[in-house]
Amino acid sequence: MGIVLNRTTVASVAALLLCLGVSGSAVAVSETPESTPTATETPIPDGEINQDPPAEPEEVVSDIPDEGNGMPDEPTFMPPPPKDWPNAEYCGPPHGVYVAQSQGKQYHKGVGPTNSNYNGTSRTAKSTFTSEVTGEIGISVSAGLTVSREALIAKVEGKFDVELSAKLTAKLGNKISVNTPPKTTTNAKYGVFRLKHTGQSYTIYSNCKTSAKTTITSYTPFRVGWYIWED
Template sequence: MNTAPPEEPEETDLVENSEPEQEPTFKPEKPPVDTPDAEYCSPRNVYIPKTKGKRYHKGVGPTNSNYNGTSRTARSSFVSEVTGEVGVSVTAGLSGSVSAMIAEIEAKYEVNLSAKLTAKLGNTIAVDTPPKKTSNARYGVYRLKNTGISYRIYSNCQTSAKKTITSYTPIRVGWYLWED
């Protein structure tokens, strides 16, 4: 059991279930030379995961609490009261798709992620609450924080500006419990 509520990440610059921005038009200083030996790259979006962060819990519905005012340990039962969907949050500037980003993160860190997960109504959990303590429970979705680099490679092998992207991607549904 935890001793504090779940830590909340700062997501002020993130967008829920983000789709890629419109691709910027690239104008090279010199137009590419159209000769048989001219350099050519297959145009593509690139995402490279760099830092695997912590798992953060995003609650769905209210926090449930139960105070045990007795002198003995009591059993506290909690029931999720709403159904809610939690998706990917990502900073603006992702040059590819969210699904491609997820695939890269899964491959690098050997985890199973989802574009969105649903925390459902009616899920229950029971915990022992010590005397004179309060047990708290929040149902929701755990999301993995990741930081990576996103950019586009053009046919003339030039690249767009590289952007640092922060994402929170659903990894599992569950309860976060703490006691105070």
């Protein structure tokens, strides 16, 4: 037995095309309610959308090798002079000294390529970026440091009450989602933020005389994260 159902004529609806230009590992979609970040997704703190790419170090710097620079660090106690030492001041075996003096702004050193996403629509869209490589970032310093990286970190942490690391690893697969305004490109680079410090370093010899003091600029890791900017 056949059954006949009355159907209401439905008006056709025109499809809306969102033109979004994409480059790098990024996806843009129409804005939707925020979802709970996954274990590998990094929320972006307020106020961290920048207008310029990450700044480069202002000085000529090089990475500190894992084995240090060969100069013993400042001793924690005064060793007794040798029995045949002359009747004069004695400052122990020659050793390096670093004195932290000032703290500057943070600098971002990226790992892997910059990802970019252009929102060509007239409304805000969501851009999601994913880190593509894993890499380590360590300390970079200007020439003349006479102590190890561990000694430099200890002096800076003690003076400025900060927590630093000799190395940090930015890992493959970390994600971040941000809003991209209309007609705007959002750029994202994953890596390590480093704090800039200046100080003086020199060598103390056994007779307590010192070498010339050198001003040292250092960039030391303190957190892993994304640097985001718009243009």
